[in-house]
Amino acid sequence: MTDTLAPGTAADVATTASRAFRDALEVIESVEPRIAAATRAELTDQRASLKLIASENYASPAVLLTMGSWFSDKYAEGTVGHRFYAGCQNVDTVEALAAEHARELFGAEYAYAQPHSGIDANLVAFWSILAHRVEAPELAEHGVKNVNDLSEDHWEVLRKKFGEQRMLGMSLDAGGHLTHGFRPNISGKMFHQRSYGTDPETQLLDYDEVARVAREFKPLVLIAGYSAYPRRVNFAKMAEIAAEVGATFMVDMAHFAGLVAGKVFTGDEDPVPHADLVTTTTHKSLRGPRGGLVLSKEAYAADVDRGCPMVLGGPLAHVMAAKAVALAEARTAEFRAYAQRVADNAQTLAEGLQRRGVKLVTGGTDNHLVLLDVSGFGLTGRQGESALLDAGIVTNRNAVPNDPNGAWYTSGVRIGTPALTTRGFGAAEFDTVAELIVNVLKQTTPTTTASGAPGKAKYTLAPGVAEATKAAAAELLDANPLYPGLEL
Ligand code: PLP
Numbered sequence: 001m002t003d004t005l006a007p008g009t010a011a012d013v014a015t016t017a018s019r020a021f022r023d024a025l026e027v028i029e030s031v032e033p034r035i036a037a038a039t040r041a042e043l044t045d046q047r048a049s050l051k052l053i054a055s056e057n058y059a060s061p062a063v064l065l066t067m068g069s070w071f072s073d074k075y076a077e078g079t080v081g082h083r084f085y086a087g088c089q090n091v092d093t094v095e096a097l098a099a100e101h102a103r104e105l106f107g108a109e110y111a112y113a114q115p116h117s118g119i120d121a122n123l124v125a126f127w128s129i130l131a132h133r134v135e136a137p138e139l140a141e142h143g144v145k146n147v148n149d150l151s152e153d154h155w156e157v158l159r160k161k162f163g164e165q166r167m168l169g170m171s172l173d174a175g176g177h178l179t180h181g182f183r184p185n186i187s188g189k190m191f192h193q194r195s196y197g198t199d200p201e202t203q204l205l206d207y208d209e210v211a212r213v214a215r216e217f218k219p220l221v222l223i224a225g226y227s228a229y230p231r232r233v234n235f236a237k238m239a240e241i242a243a244e245v246g247a248t249f250m251v252d253m254a255h256f257a258g259l260v261a262g263k264v265f266t267g268d269e270d271p272v273p274h275a276d277l278v279t280t281t282t283h284k285s286l287r288g289p290r291g292g293l294v295l296s297k298e299a300y301a302a303d304v305d306r307g308c309p310m311v312l313g314g315p316l317a318h319v320m321a322a323k324a325v326a327l328a329e330a331r332t333a334e335f336r337a338y339a340q341r342v343a344d345n346a347q348t349l350a351e352g353l354q355r356r357g358v359k360l361v362t363g364g365t366d367n368h369l370v371l372l373d374v375s376g377f378g379l380t381g382r383q384g385e386s387a388l389l390d391a392g393i394v395t396n397r398n399a400v401p402n403d404p405n406g407a408w409y410t411s412g413v414r415i416g417t418p419a420l421t422t423r424g425f426g427a428a429e430f431d432t433v434a435e436l437i438v439n440v441l442k443q444t445t446p447t448t449t450a451s452g453a454p455g456k457a458k459y460t461l462a463p464g465v466a467e468a469t470k471a472a473a474a475e476l477l478d479a480n481p482l483y484p485g486l487e488l
Contacts (some may be wrong), residue, residue, distance in 0.1 A: 016484025017061035022488055024068060040488055047482045049434065050393045050473045054369040054416025055227070055255060057287045058423070058482060063326045071317035079305045091317040098320045098369025101327035106272045112304045113323055114315040118254040118281035121292030122179045124307035125277045126187060128296070129221055129248045131303040134161050135230050156429050164192070168219035168247070171195035172407065174205075175229030175371075175397040177252060191221070198229075203362040203401050205229070207237045214245045217333055224271070225252030225279075228398045228414050230346075230365040235275060236268035240325045251275040253474035254292075256367055258285025258418060261330040262339020276300060285342060285368055287335075291319045338421065342368045344419040348427045358441075361412065363401050369416040373400050377441045379411030383459040387444040388413070390461055393437060393468035397463025409456040424480040432476060 029036035046058070076091040077084040080099070083091075095113055096467035102111035135147060138158045144150055150158060167187065169180030174197045178185045194217045199206040213220060222242040224233055235251060244250035251271035257280040259265045260272065271278050278295040282288035294306050308315060343366070350365045353372065357392055360370030361371035374384040381397030388395050398414040405411050415437070417430065425433070443465045447458035 007185070011259040011485055014483070016483065016485075017065070018487045020065055020381045021061070022382040025488060031256050033186075043128060043483075043488065048392075048474070048477065049184070050436075050477065052395045052415045052417075052420040053273055053419070054396075054414050055284045056240050056416075057258075057418045058285055059283070059289060059322075059326065060329060061483065061486065063287075063289055063322045063329070066322040066325045069318050069320050069321070071321055073177045074317050075314050076317055077225065077308055077314045091315070091320075094317055094321045094324060095315065098327060099220055100323040101324055101331065101362060102293055102295065105327055105331050106278070106295055108272050108278070109298045110296045110301040110304065111295040112296070112307060114308055114312055114322050115292030116170070116312065116316055116319070117254070117290065118279065118292050118314055119179050119185070120188065121254075121279035121281070121294050122252060124292075124294050125199070125250055125279050125296075125309040126190060126221070127310050128277065128294075128303035129250065130165065130190075131306065132164055132300055133220055133248060134158070134165065134268060135153075136303075162190075165190070165221070166193035166217060166219040167193050167221045168210075168214055168217055169193065169195055169223040170205075170226055170229065172199045173401050173403050174198040174203075175226040176252070177225065177227045180223050180225070180252065181303070194219070197364060198362075198401055200352075200402070204231060205233060207241070208338060210238065211244070213243045214241050214247065215405045218245050219247045219282060221250055222247040223250045223252060224275075225254065228369070228371055229411075230350075230360070230362055230367060230369050230371050232265060232269045233271075234268045234367050235271040239274040248277070249275045250279070250481060252279050254279065254281040255284055255369070257281070258287060258330070258335075259339050259343060259368060261286055262336045262342075264339045264343050279303070281462075282326060284325050285339070286326065286330060287338075287418070289322035291323055293323070341426065342417050342421045343426065345421050345425065345430045346370060348436055349415065353438065356434060356438040366456050368418055369414060371398060371400060371413065372413045373411055374413055374441060375404075378442065378446055378454060379441065379444060379459065380405050380446070381412045381456055382408070383444060383446055384413045384441055386457075387459055387461050388437065391440045391466045392473050393433075393440065393469065406455060420480075423477075423482055424425065425476070429476050429480065432472070440465060440469055445459065 014318045025036045075085045076088045080092045081097045098113035099111040167181040181191050189298050196210045196213050224238045239249050280293050280445030282291040346365045350370045359376050360375040384399040395413050395415050397410045398412045399407050399410045400412040403411050443462035445460050446454035449455045
């Protein structure tokens with residue numbers, strides 16, 4: 001059964017939404033018909049694909065429609081009630097409401113609704129930690145209130161101190177994210193980084209090892225959170241480690257915020273009571289518009305509020321409005337039921353894959369994603385991803401711990417349940433999905449190189465498999481339509 005508030009809405013809401021989208025597309029068509037056509041085509045494609053990308057979802061018509069307004073035209077740098085622009089009273093209403101919903105939903109002391117994305121939310125958090133832990137003590141030492149009042153010599157000392165700070169986060173191949181101190185992201189240039197991996201046998205997070213590295217490295221920031229780790233994390237334990245070494249504890253819950261909001265992760269598995277700062281995206285399991293949020297303890301609030309213009313451009317008021325709508329949805333019993341189904345479906349998917357002989361990283365899942373090790377099929381992650389896509393199954397390749405194929409070709413395929421659960425998929429459908437995936441992987445053969453060894457990119461899919469898989473997937477998709485009743 002599809003949710004009532006999310007894409008599958010009551011019939012009258014679907015009719016109204018159909019009219020709204022149809023009218024909007026007509027207006028767009030009168031100016032640039034190719035954009036209207038591409039927008040229509042995107043809905044057709046999304047409706048027809050088995051979307052298993054763990055970081056994607058389908059926002060409700062209410063969330064999508066909220067973004068198409070004149071709030072987009074308003075500049076509002078600053079914070080609620082303290083703007084650098086005149087006429088921000090309605091933006092104030094929107095931002096205050098988004099923050100209030102976020103605080104109440106997550107039980108956070110402070111919420112900042114401005115970040116444009118997850119990366120931006122992390123940047124705000126990193127600068128807040130530097131401001132709180134490095135800049136503020138330096139200003140206090142020199143008896144000045146504002147960084148602009150530091151002498152050039154003292155400013156030079158402060159700049160040097162910024163560059164000396166350390167961050168400890170999860171390694172990329174264990175499931176960490178680029179923004180947790182890795183070179184391709186600015187965080188890897190702002191901080192000296194060390195990472196913690198997972199146990200070589202169990203592939204589970206080894207808290208003793210995290211503590212050992214933390215004691216040795218003494219980071220300013222201990223960061224937890226992941227993009228591809230299929231397990232829950234004990235944030236109470238991580239907070240203890242951070243406290244022992246004097247680190248600020250930050251959690252990036254971009255992936256699993258929906259499970260926190262939906263009260264699937266509670267107690268030690270809920271990061272909000274345990275971390276100094278928590279960042280998230282709003283568009284993955286949380287099912288809102290593309291965007292980010294920072295939640296923090298009160299002690300960090302003033303520093304977080306400096307996000308714009310420190311590292312963010314002017315707030316996107318139309319997206320903050322959509323965040324408020326999505327957070328209001330996430331506070332309902334329907335959303336809690338949805339979040340539980342996301343986790344239950346991941347279990348079913350994992351069991352269905354394992355029963356059919358697939359090796360899963362960590363031997364299973366207890367969150368919203370599974371990570372298949374496709375090396376048992378003689379494939380790289382890239383070949384697995386491409387063959388599945390040929391058969392209409394949209395996933396993405398991902399490194400597995402100590403991946404012999406590196407971060408580009410990889411040995412893993414990451415699969416998540418949030419999007420198809422929104423469409424209404426349950427246990428039976430996810431078991432069929434497991435069967436389809438295994439069938440495609442079994443019938444994919446890597447193309448050999450000139451020396452006769454299996455290559456890393458090319459492959460052949462046995463004749464007829466793509467067509468048969470697409471036909472089977474279409475049955476599932478037709479029975480669980482995306483935006484039922486929405487007609488353009
Ligand atoms: N943090 C984590 C853990 C993520 O998985 C992602 C996105 O994949 C991000 C941050 C970045 O989010 P965004 O793409 O919105 O910047």
